[in-house]
Amino acid sequence: MKFGPFTKLAKAGVLGMNSRNLDFIAAYNPRRLYPLVDDKIITKQLAIEAGVTVPELYGVIRYGGEVHLIEEIAKVHKSFVVKPSRGSGGGGIMVFNGVAKTGLRRMNGQITPWPDIKYHLNNMLSGMFSMGDGSDRVMIEERLVPHSAFSKLAFGGVPDVRVIVFRGIPVMAMLRLPTAESDGKANLHQGGVGAGIDLITGVTTRxxxxxxxxxxxxxxxxxxxxxxxxxxxxxxxxxxxxxxxxGLGYVGVDIVICENKGPTLLELNARPGIAIQTANLRGLRPLLLPIHALKDIPDDVETRIEIAKANWKGEPLDRFFAPGETV
Structure with missing residues (x-):
């Protein structure tokens, strides 16, 4: 692989959008596998097969004639999340934590009337909040309760951890915290807070x-x-x-630390953003290149995590190479 031209930032170790897209996403993420992460319903099934904890799926709305199903689900589950299956950037997501006569209660205490909810569901079905063209499906799933340790760090929503994984090896992570400005969502572009995480200890750095x-x-x-x-x-x-x-070589894994379920998969992202470098005040490039140089990646997860920790500390990965193999 020949990496893109080295700008001043690239020389400092910062991975830019062009290099991310060309050298890592295009090179390591076969397009045929994109549906596995772009469709959250498919991702959920994939995670279950891998033995990963996921939020419980209460129901799926596939077309306009099924939007009434949300009322039936609300009778059983008073608290839940509604999201487009192929949505991105948090678009279209609605979180409810109670039922009223006229509609559903949002996390801020306001009641959203049933007609407005159904109108929003139809917009989601039309693909308004989704990647690509065409219609979408609406997922109704369990609202995760964040770990009590976040009681003074998450405003009106659920924080999550974004981990960039390259060839099955974690390379960088950040904690994403919802704020009043972000309307309780953990998305950084909406005003959420990002905190860099030391990959060895799991302690935030800035x-x-x-x-x-x-x-x-x-x-x-x-x-x-x-x-x-x-x-x-x-x-x-x-x-x-x-x-x-x-099967994707370069992927963002978003995880919620749930009070009752422990670490729980929120979603996967085949095109994770590069703001994680700002949160860590550290560039991705020097962390990616040594792993790119590895000829073979161990199937054993413990060994992959050993590689991740050694790589984070800047240690040579020679001991993980096969005999006679060089960088």
Whole structure:
């Protein structure tokens, strides 16, 4: 592989969009496998096959004549999430935590009337919030309850951990925290907070919002650095196992640390963004190239995590090469 031209940022180790797209996504992610991650219903089944915990699926709405099903589901499950199966960037997602006579209660306490909910469902079915052209399906699934450790770090929503996995080996991670500005969503482009994570310890190192460094969560005035992410070894294992299983060489694995279920897969992303470098104040390129140089990747998840930790510390990966193999 010949990598793209080295700009000033590239020389500093920063992975740019063009290099990400050409050298890693195009080179390592066969397009035939994109549906495995672009469609969340397919992703859920793939994760179950890999032995990964996922949110329970309460129902799927496939066409306009089925939008009434949400009322039936609401009678059984008072709290749930509604999302387009092929949505991206958090578009179209609605979170409910209660039922009223006139509609469903949002996380901010407001009631959304049934006609407005059904109108929104039809927009999701039309593909308004989805990748590509054409219609979509609507998923209604369990609302995950975040680990209690996040009580002063997540405003009105569920935080998650994004792990970049390259050839089945975790290379970088960040904690994404919802804010009032982001309307309880953990998406950075909507105003969420990103916190870099030390890959060895699972402790946050710094925080950013809108690419600006911050020390405190904007809503709680709680430090966003030096926070121990719960269940870090399990998160690393889940990310490595699923990243290896899905068949895509370069993938973002988004994980929620649930109070009752532990680390739970939220979704996979075949085109993960590069803002994770800003959150970590560290470039991806020097972490990706040594793993690119490995001829073979071990099937054993423990060994892959050993490689991840050695790579994060900047140690040579010679001991992981086959005899006679060179970088």
């Amino acid at each position: 925080g950013v919002q809108h690419n600006d460094a911050i020390d405190m969560h904007p809503d709680f005035e709680t430090p966003v650095r030096d926070f121990q992410v719960p269940a870090w070894p399990e998160i690393m294992e889940l990310a490595s196992r699923l990243g290896h299983h899905v």
